[in-house]
Amino acid sequence: xxxxxxxxxxxxxxxxxxxxxxxxxxxxxxxxxxxxxxxxxxxxxxxxxxxxxxxxxxxxxxxxxxxxxxxxxxxxxxxxxxxxxxxxxxxxxxxxxxxxxxxxxxxxxxxxxxxxxxxxxxxxxxxxxxxxxxxxxxxxxxxxxxxxxxxxxxxxxxxxxxxxxxxxxxxxxxxxxxxxxxxxxxxxxxxxxxxxxxxxxxxxxxxxxxxxxxxxxxxxxxxxxxxxxxxxxxxxxxxxxxxxxxxxxxxxxxxxxxxxxxxxxxxxxxxxxxxxxxxxxxxxxxxxxxxxxxxxxxxxxxxxxxxxxxxxxxxxxxxxxxxxxxxxxxxxxxxxxxxxxx
Amino acid sequence: xxxxxxxxxxxxxxxxxxxxxxxxxxxxxxxxxxxxxxxxxxxxxxxxxxxxxxxxxxxxxxxxxxxxxxxxxxxxxxxxxxxxxxxxxxxxxxxxxxxxxxxxxxxxxxxxxxxxxxxxxxxxxxxxxxxxxxxxxxxxxxxxxxxxxxxxxxxxxxxxxxxxxxxxxxxxxxxxxxxxxxxxxxxxxxxxxxxxxxxxxxxxxxxxxxxxxxxxxxxxxxxxxxxxxxxxxxxxxxxxxxxxxxxxxxxxxxxxxxxxxxxxxxxxxxxxxxxxxxxxxxxxxxxxxxxxxxxxxxxxxxxxxxxxxxxxxxxxxxxxxxxxxxxxxxxxxxxxxxxxxxxxxxxxxxxxxxxx
Numbered sequence: 001x002x003x004x005x006x007x008x009x010x011x012x013x014x015x016x017x018x019x020x021x022x023x024x025x026x027x028x029x030x031x032x033x034x035x036x037x038x039x040x041x042x043x044x045x046x047x048x049x050x051x052x053x054x055x056x057x058x059x060x061x062x063x064x065x066x067x068x069x070x071x072x073x074x075x076x077x078x079x080x081x082x083x084x085x086x087x088x089x090x091x092x093x094x095x096x097x098x099x100x101x102x103x104x105x106x107x108x109x110x111x112x113x114x115x116x117x118x119x120x121x122x123x124x125x126x127x128x129x130x131x132x133x134x135x136x137x138x139x140x141x142x143x144x145x146x147x148x149x150x151x152x153x154x155x156x157x158x159x160x161x162x163x164x165x166x167x168x169x170x171x172x173x174x175x176x177x178x179x180x181x182x183x184x185x186x187x188x189x190x191x192x193x194x195x196x197x198x199x200x201x202x203x204x205x206x207x208x209x210x211x212x213x214x215x216x217x218x219x220x221x222x223x224x225x226x227x228x229x230x231x232x233x234x235x236x237x238x239x240x241x242x243x244x245x246x247x248x249x250x251x252x253x254x255x256x257x258x259x260x261x262x263x264x265x266x267x268x269x270x271x272x273x274x275x276x277x278x279x280x281x282x283x284x285x286x287x288x289x290x291x292x293x294x295x296x297x298x299x300x301x302x303x304x305x306x307x308x309x310x311x312x313x314x315x316x317x318x319x320x321x322x323x324x325x326x327x328x329x330x331x332x333x334x335x336x337x338x339x340x341x342x
Numbered sequence: 343x344x345x346x347x348x349x350x351x352x353x354x355x356x357x358x359x360x361x362x363x364x365x366x367x368x369x370x371x372x373x374x375x376x377x378x379x380x381x382x383x384x385x386x387x388x389x390x391x392x393x394x395x396x397x398x399x400x401x402x403x404x405x406x407x408x409x410x411x412x413x414x415x416x417x418x419x420x421x422x423x424x425x426x427x428x429x430x431x432x433x434x435x436x437x438x439x440x441x442x443x444x445x446x447x448x449x450x451x452x453x454x455x456x457x458x459x460x461x462x463x464x465x466x467x468x469x470x471x472x473x474x475x476x477x478x479x480x481x482x483x484x485x486x487x488x489x490x491x492x493x494x495x496x497x498x499x500x501x502x503x504x505x506x507x508x509x510x511x512x513x514x515x516x517x518x519x520x521x522x523x524x525x526x527x528x529x530x531x532x533x534x535x536x537x538x539x540x541x542x543x544x545x546x547x548x549x550x551x552x553x554x555x556x557x558x559x560x561x562x563x564x565x566x567x568x569x570x571x572x573x574x575x576x577x578x579x580x581x582x583x584x585x586x587x588x589x590x591x592x593x594x595x596x597x598x599x600x601x602x603x604x605x606x607x608x609x610x611x612x613x614x615x616x617x618x619x620x621x622x623x624x625x626x627x628x629x630x631x632x633x634x635x636x637x638x639x640x641x642x643x644x645x646x647x648x649x650x651x652x653x654x655x656x657x658x659x660x661x662x663x664x665x666x667x668x669x670x671x672x673x674x675x676x677x678x679x680x681x682x683x684x685x686x687x688x689x690x691x692x693x694x695x696x697x698x
Contacts, residue, residue: 206622207622209619209622210619210622210623212619250624251624252624253624253626253636253638253639254624254626254636
């Protein structure tokens with residue numbers, strides 16, 4: 001009912017290549033090379049779906065990648081299924097969605113949502129007719145996709161390449177073109193995974209709000225683009241360094257505590273069963289954490305602390321140890337008559 | 343309104359005050375509102391109903407590690423027409439209409455029973471926990487009911503807590519020493535940016551002045567104190583303004599509390615108030631699970647504000663709301679030993695003031 005005739009071949013030059021209205025599928029270089037070798041060997045198996053367009057030409061509705069490879073291979077003609085000119089928006093969309101066998105990615109859904117609204121469908125029509133195709137059940141989600149469809153093609157391409165989730169993709173909302181470009185550059189050059197970029201950008205946005213500065217200014221101030229260029233660092237070192245910069249800027253107090261803790265542990269060089277930790281419940285103070293598994297470890301811990309002359313920690317340790325004893329009176333505890341007897 | 347209260351005598355009075363308001367009668371189960379509303383719709387709707395449960399409850403306070411004062415709350419009104427960015431009710435109640443429970447007679451019975459059972463104790467009771475005490479007073483006139491009831495109770499101080507200047511009804515009633523009208527205060531910048539639909543600082547202080555002149559006792563809450571670049575100058579100015587109008591001898595107490603909220607509230611604030619900056623200061627998750635400013639920052643802030651208050655009003659009782667004992671020690675030089683001790687010293691202070 002949608003098509004004018006069965007599969008037919010038309011000259012490739014009849015197909016308009018500039019009209020990308022229905023183009024929504026994610027693309028990457030690897031899919032093109034696989035497709036190219038397949039077409040070289042077997043030809044185009046699935047016909048490209050086209051619709052008569054202006055002055056005897058056709059516009060592509062589905063099969064943009066196949067068409068591109070066919071052009072690159074200089075094929076003279078291609079197999080097509082020609083759609084009727086008088087199809088309604090609903091029919092066109094149904095053909096478009098049915099022609100894809102795989103489930104849609106986030107960016108594909110975003111592009112489809114844009115096509116739907118450009119065709120004049122209302123939110124309720126989209127939900128009623130197409131929710132099962134797209135797995136979209138609320139107008140709010142369609143609205144979110146439509147907001148995301150305003151992202152630049154480069155950003156959508158980044159989102160699809162690195163498989164960002166909806167939540168991760170939304171973090172780019174409200175960024176200027178320049179800010180988007182800077183972050184895509186950073187993301188692409190370091191092959192940042194969605195989670196990493198999301199965390200970096202979340203911190204960056206919060207710092208920008210707090211300091212009332214533009215994100216681009218913060219990026220410049222922190223010099224992270226220079227880190228990206230640093231040839232002495234590996235990719236993971238670069239990513240860690242950038243993350244550390246933003247975390248210390250976003251959480252200066254926590255960073256100071258962690259540094260202090262690291263230095264203290266380094267200085268004391270305790271055996272593995274002794275550790276200084278920062279107890280959040282103390283909000284600021286450090287706490288000695290003990291993992292005593294054998295009685296001998298107690299002596300070792302005391303010796304260790306005495307040797308390092310850390311009497312505050314030693315008294316803390318003894319207090320913890322003493323309070324944990326089942327029968328405290330033998331140690332001169334509150335029930336003992338003579339406190340010195342312990 | 344709930345169909346159960348449509349013949350209640352207060353309904354006519356409320357509908358007269360709320361002229362032109364649309365009225366819908368619904369059947370509700372146990373006084374709950376069973377329709378979905380957005381935050382915005384909720385703030386513009388009042389649900390009149392009947393509450394079958396216990397109105398008088400201890401303030402839930404907070405978890406271990408922080409001292410709480412043993413305040414008692416009466417939840418006769420739920421939710422608030424003001425829209426403060428940091429408000430915990432966004433999380434606690436979610437989108438909900440403003441609810442007024444009209445069964446005051448049952449509340450009185452519960453209060454009689456409670457106070458009779460605890461005759462020897464002293465109580466501070468307020469109705470500003472889940473609502474602003476006075477924001478809807480022009481409709482309900484609950485203030486006159488509370489004042490009439492509590493003025494005879496010698497072992498109770500009753501507090502109206504507000505961010506409005508809705509004091510007209512209160513000013514029509516003779517004062518009583520054990521009735522306190524209190525205001526939450528913040529610098530004007532914060533009021534404009536974070537406390538939507540509340541009265542300006544000037545209006546709050548003017549209202550406090552009128553209430554003071556009428557003969558009521560006052561209290562002030564510097565809560566939540568917010569850290570922002572100009573905090574020091576602006577809180578100083580606020581305290582100067584306060585004491586240029588208000589006589590320290592008319593102030594029953596002043597509380598201090600720094601911004602704190604459960605982590606889940608952050609997402610709600612981000613969604614509802616994308617322009618606010620208050621949630622982007624560094625905060626750490628503390629012992630009770632809430633996000634707070636790191637302790638050294640809180641102490642610095644409290645020290646400054648406490649000393650400014652004490653300079654102007656050396657004899658006023660100041661306390662911290664939900665703070666740890668070492669913060670008390672470092673700022674005030676002493677700390678209650680426990681929640682019970684806190685309640686005791688606060689009660690003794692109140693008795694002293696009432697017998698003055």
